[in-house]
Amino acid sequence: MKKILVAGGAGFIGSHLIKRLLKEGNYVICIDNLLTGQKENIQFKKNFKFINHDITNPIDIKVDEIYNLACPASPKQYFKYPIYTTKISVIGTLNLLELASKYNAKFLQASTSEVYGDPLVHPQHEEYLGNVNPIGPRACYDEGKRCAETLCSDFKREKNLNIKIVRIFNTFGPNMRKDDGRVISNFIIQALQNKNLTIYGDGTQTRSFCYVDDLVDGLIKMMDSKYFGPINLGNPEEYTILEVAKKIINFTNSKSSIQFLNKLEDDPKLRKPDINKAKKLLNWYPKISFDEGLKKTIEYFKGKI
Numbered sequence: 668m669k670k671i672l673v674a675g676g677a678g679f680i681g682s683h684l685i686k687r688l689l690k691e692g693n694y695v696i697c698i699d700n701l702l703t704g705q706k707e708n709i710q711f712k713k714n715f716k717f718i719n720h721d722i723t724n725p726i727d728i729k730v731d732e733i734y735n736l737a738c739p740a741s742p743k744q745y746f747k748y749p750i751y752t753t754k755i756s757v758i759g760t761l762n763l764l765e766l767a768s769k770y771n772a773k774f775l776q777a778s779t780s781e782v783y784g785d786p787l788v789h790p791q792h793e794e795y796l797g798n799v800n801p802i803g804p805r806a807c808y809d810e811g812k813r814c815a816e817t818l819c820s821d822f823k824r825e826k827n828l829n830i831k832i833v834r835i836f837n838t839f840g841p842n843m844r845k846d847d848g849r850v851i852s853n854f855i856i857q858a859l860q861n862k863n864l865t866i867y868g869d870g871t872q873t874r875s876f877c878y879v880d881d882l883v884d885g886l887i888k889m890m891d892s893k894y895f896g897p898i899n900l901g902n903p904e905e906y907t908i909l910e911v912a913k914k915i916i917n918f919t920n921s922k923s924s925i926q927f928l929n930k931l932e933d934d935p936k937l938r939k940p941d942i943n944k945a946k947k948l949l950n951w952y953p954k955i956s957f958d959e960g961l962k963k964t965i966e967y968f969k970g971k972i
Contacts (some may be wrong), residue, residue, distance in 0.1 A: 743848025
């Protein structure tokens with residue numbers, strides 16, 4: 668039985684990852700300070716321990732593997748806590764890397780498609796170095812995650828640590844917070860309440876959405892692989908935000924209209940992963956269609972309203 672630490676485990680993706688790791692017979696320790704995570708996501712009983720802890724402070728637990736998913740992950744959250752977002756991405760990652768180094772634990776860093784910024788290359792492949800504004804309002808997250816990748820790379824080079832980096836593209840599914848400000852949860856909540864669906868900008872900006880079960884499969888395959896990465900994990904099906912809004916209105920039989928608001932600063936115009944590396948090296952690709960995932964997510968939120 669492997670002893671696995673999941674930092675940020677009470678969050679949306681982390682809670683799904685823990686559920687899967689427990690199902691596979693592991694002992695899981697969840698670390699979360701519940702700033703954006705939710706205790707209700709992690710009501711596990713067997714082979715599970717929750718520790719309320721902020722990883723900007725060191726912690727000492729002997730484990731075999733560490734998944735680092737700890738960080739506010741939606742613009743609404745990191746706009747509210749910009750300094751803390753940088754701290755947890757940099758100092759928090761450093762503390763977990765020191766822990767991995769002490770016990771020679773395997774380490775997976777959950778990075779993000781945001782390291783590509785507002786990309787000038789489309790779709791985004793792992794060799795693309797990005798187009799990030801280092802002083803903009805999103806930089807706390809974008810640059811924090813880029814620095815975390817730097818730390819991971821240096822720990823691998825200097826200490827020969829077994830590290831993996833994945834760049835996660837937009838992910839959705841049950842256990843998302845109703846108020847987290849991400850486009851899918853926003854639209855579904857608004858549609859179920861017959862309120863206007865609010866689009867920032869003209870709605871022509873694109874995103875690619877991966878259902879959470881597919882993403883978790885990719886995380887575990889990456890941890891069990893021999894590859895360092897970075898490797899993109901996401902669904903290459905691309906939609907405009909306006910298409911997503913119309914789809915959700917249709918699926919919820921909502922009476923909502925669409926309202927256009929001012930574009931957010933540094934909001935990427937295009938977002939689509941090149942997943943050729945994940946297909947080739949991990950034999951991973953998304954299996955759940957956007958429509959199927961949306962219907963599952965809508966059912967989840969119906970139970971929350």
